[in-house]
Amino acid sequence: MKITGFRAESYLMKMDRLVGDANLPGGVEMLPGSILYLDTDLGLTGISLGYGGAAVEGLFGAIEGADPREVVALWIRMNDFLHKAGNEGAACAALSAIDMALWDLKAKVAGEPLWRTLGAKQGRVKAYASGLDYCLSDDELFAFYRRMAELGIRDGKLKVGLDLKADLRRLGIMREALSVASPKPGLMIDSNEYWSPKQAVRAIRRMERHFKLLWVEEPARRWDYHGLQKVRRQVAAKVASGENLHTLRDVYPLIANRAVDVLNVWTGQSGVTGLRQIAHMAHMHGIEVSMMNAQANYMAQVAAALPNHGMMEVVDPGREHCLRWDSRIEDGHIVLGDAPGFGIEVDEAKLRALQASPPVGRGKFPFPRREGAGLYIVPPAPGEVPWSGD
Amino acid sequence: MTGSPIRIASATVTRRAGCCVVMLATGDGMTGIGIGDVAVGAQAKKIATAMLVDADPRGVTGLWQQMSGTKPAAGGAKTHRRAIAMLDSALWDLKARVNGEPLWKTLGGARPRANAYASAAGRSRNVEELSAWFTRMARDHGLQGGKLRAGLRRECDREQLARMRDALARSASEPSLMIDAAQRWSARQAIGWVRAIEKEFDLTWVEGVSDKRDLRGLRRLSDAINAAVCIGAGFSAVADFHPHLLQRSADVIELDIGAMGITAALQVADAAYGLELPVTLAAVNGNIHAQVAGVMPNCMSIEIVDPVPPPWLASDVGIAGGRAIAGDLPGNGLRLEPA
Numbered sequence: 221m222k223i224t225g226f227r228a229e230s231y232l233m234k235m236d237r238l239v240g241d242a243n244l245p246g247g248v249e250m251l252p253g254s255i256l257y258l259d260t261d262l263g264l265t266g267i268s269l270g271y272g273g274a275a276v277e278g279l280f281g282a283i284e285g286a287d288p289r290e291v292v293a294l295w296i297r298m299n300d301f302l303h304k305a306g307n308e309g310a311a312c313a314a315l316s317a318i319d320m321a322l323w324d325l326k327a328k329v330a331g332e333p334l335w336r337t338l339g340a341k342q343g344r345v346k347a348y349a350s351g352l353d354y355c356l357s358d359d360e361l362f363a364f365y366r367r368m369a370e371l372g373i374r375d376g377k378l379k380v381g382l383d384l385k386a387d388l389r390r391l392g393i394m395r396e397a398l399s400v401a402s403p404k405p406g407l408m409i410d411s412n413e414y415w416s417p418k419q420a421v422r423a424i425r426r427m428e429r430h431f432k433l434l435w436v437e438e439p440a441r442r443w444d445y446h447g448l449q450k451v452r453r454q455v456a457a458k459v460a461s462g463e464n465l466h467t468l469r470d471v472y473p474l475i476a477n478r479a480v481d482v483l484n485v486w487t488g489q490s491g492v493t494g495l496r497q498i499a500h501m502a503h504m505h506g507i508e509v510s511m512m513n514a515q516a517n518y519m520a521q522v523a524a525a526l527p528n529h530g531m532m533e534v535v536d537p538g539r540e541h542c543l544r545w546d547s548r549i550e551d552g553h554i555v556l557g558d559a560p561g562f563g564i565e566v567d568e569a570k571l572r573a574l575q576a577s578p579p580v581g582r583g584k585f586p587f588p589r590r591e592g593a594g595l596y597i598v599p600p601a602p603g604e605v606p607w608s609g610d
Numbered sequence: 611m612t613g614s615p616i617r618i619a620s621a622t623v624t625r626r627a628g629c630c631v632v633m634l635a636t637g638d639g640m641t642g643i644g645i646g647d648v649a650v651g652a653q654a655k656k657i658a659t660a661m662l663v664d665a666d667p668r669g670v671t672g673l674w675q676q677m678s679g680t681k682p683a684a685g686g687a688k689t690h691r692r693a694i695a696m697l698d699s700a701l702w703d704l705k706a707r708v709n710g711e712p713l714w715k716t717l718g719g720a721r722p723r724a725n726a727y728a729s730a731a732g733r734s735r736n737v738e739e740l741s742a743w744f745t746r747m748a749r750d751h752g753l754q755g756g757k758l759r760a761g762l763r764r765e766c767d768r769e770q771l772a773r774m775r776d777a778l779a780r781s782a783s784e785p786s787l788m789i790d791a792a793q794r795w796s797a798r799q800a801i802g803w804v805r806a807i808e809k810e811f812d813l814t815w816v817e818g819v820s821d822k823r824d825l826r827g828l829r830r831l832s833d834a835i836n837a838a839v840c841i842g843a844g845f846s847a848v849a850d851f852h853p854h855l856l857q858r859s860a861d862v863i864e865l866d867i868g869a870m871g872i873t874a875a876l877q878v879a880d881a882a883y884g885l886e887l888p889v890t891l892a893a894v895n896g897n898i899h900a901q902v903a904g905v906m907p908n909c910m911s912i913e914i915v916d917p918v919p920p921p922w923l924a925s926d927v928g929i930a931g932g933r934a935i936a937g938d939l940p941g942n943g944l945r946l947e948p949a
Binding site for chain 1: 725755783784786812813814815832833836837838858861862885886888908909910911
């Protein structure tokens with residue numbers, strides 16, 4: 221069995237709602253998507269979803285003609301191929317996309333879902349709700365977490381950082397909404413690196429007078445293990461980080477310096493293979509991992525097989541317009557079906573339609589960094605978010 | 611411009627009010643101005659005559675390095691370094707004037723809009739006067755943060771902090787509150803004192819904890835309080851900062867251009883940026899620190915003691931809406947009014 225060719229498609233999609241955080245409180249609704257297809261001589265096609273498909277051209281030579289079932293060896297070959305310039309930036313995104321498509325293929329060859337290929341006992345992953353909700357009104361915030369609670373989800377993560385009084389109010393709203401699923405919902409916050417470590421300490425300790433927090437995410441810059449340690453020493457909550465790191469080498473200083481309690485893992489960490497390396501290293505050090513959100517929650521396939529995986533982020537902003545998928549949320553868990561590979565199929569007609577007439581909407585990824593980040597707080601201007609009117 | 615020789619023809623030091631002013635003049639009549647403490651005037655004159663006259667002012671970083679390599683004469687190391695700082699500022703002014711552009715542009719910045727806070731550090735401790743002053747700072751200049759001296763009597767601190775917060779609430783829902791302990795505490799004492807204050811007030815930073823060499827004590831303080839520990843006020847040498855960066859004994863680095871000059875401040879700011887440490891710029895005459903703030907990606911704030919310069923000095927930096935904004939005048943924008 222041989223890899224014979226590839227096709228990379230990109231498109232722009234308008235999600236069903238806005239998503240936002242402290243860096244872009246008004247939110248965005250436009251999502252650039254990409255799909256990588258790896259073709260084989262046996263007619264099977266591997267698919268991966270991500271943001272890095274376009275840079276595949278330069279890396280494809282390293283895997284052309286190879287057997288996709290040898291995916292880990294191919295990961296090593298790609299990583300070695302990138303030796304001098306490094307597995308970084310666009311190259312890392314391409315490596316990640318190829319690796320995921322190879323895993324999809326490997327599972328499809330075996331005729332089984334990827335979670336089984338990776339060795340999981342069951343295709344079931346605990347979920348937590350994450351609204352990416354800075355841009356939601358208080359009512360919309362309640363509605364989102366209540367809808368998640370009605371699916372059995374017991375934990376929620378709120379975007380915070382620009383207005384402590386509002387953060388406290390909205391934590392209360394989230395807790396109330398989740399209370400139908402659990403008498404003691406797990407509450408988390410995410411400031412997306414908007415705070416300096418000391419700003420984080422000040423804000424979190426004030427929150428902790430009123431709320432027990434399960435974890436606080438990115439309370440310092442992604443590489444700043446001193447800052448993360450500082451927050452870890454001074455607050456009761458666990459410290460989480462990692463969603464903006466890309467390799468085991470990036471993550472190593474955080475683990476070696478005991479700077480995090482929870483590592484966020486995601487597709488961009490050099491694919492399934494690279495992500496699994498990170499999770500395994502974290503496991504050895506007693507650190508829990510948490511899978512970042514993904515379209516149609518497809519990364520639950522990987523999370524299901526990680527020994528130290530706690531719960532996976534579910535955002536559900538409606539961004540699967542050209543996809544079909546084989547999973548559902550039930551009793552607070554992502555439950556995966558038996559469709560082979562990632563269980564994702566592309567609705568080619570809808571993809572063509574999106575490409576032919578790209579939708580128009582507010583904002584676009586990536587999120588830039590907001591003024592004042594790490595230095596001084598610039599609160600939302602009146603009208604910048606639905607709740608800053610007065 | 612690069613091809614034509616530019617030379618400093620003369621260096622003169624004069625006295626204005628409580629300050630000394632150094633003027634470095636080129637042959638074709640351009641003048642760079644630096645302002646410093648009266649005590650450094652003689653030393654500045656000596657260094658300028660020996661090293662700057664006949665030099666090309668555009669090579670300011672090299673000249674700073676050359677001046678910094680000299681041994682202090684009588685008068686002590688601190689006076690020597692402050693004299694160099696004043697000359698360094700005058701050289702930057704001259705370099706920008708030669709370019710015909712404001713200093714912020716010569717440094718590579720866009721027009722600065724530096725986050726500014728009001729500092730009552732040197733003012734009367736009468737609580738009514740303090741309150742009136744912070745009210746003016748919030749109302750007339752939109753300042754959203756304030757700093758005052760603390761550490762003498764707890765009751766007095768609480769009252770002053772409350773009044774400062776209330777005054778600044780005109781311009782910010784959560785004003786930024788800072789205290790300067792003015793060397794009254796050891797690092798150990800500061801823990802109890804600050805924790806008590808933090809039951810009532812959210813402090814942005816604490817500075818002026820007495821012994822700046824007590825690195826371990828400062829680090830323990832930082833771990834024990836919510837507020838950041840700020841060090842650097844009055845530091846005049848790059849080397850003063852080094853142990854604090856190395857030992858992580860401070861959370862905010864204060865750079866005093868008047869004490870260390872612009873060149874050294876730029877260097878330390880970058881070193882702090884590499885460690886994710888924010889910097890803040892101490893107040894200087896005419897608020898020309900605003901000219902520099904824009905090229906420091908980690909500049910969290912600049913200190914304002916006088917939003918309007920004294921009568922003998924005109925500045926191109928204005929304070930409005932909580933920000934220090936520099937204009938388009940060439941150089942550092944300072945002009946001496948006729949005596």
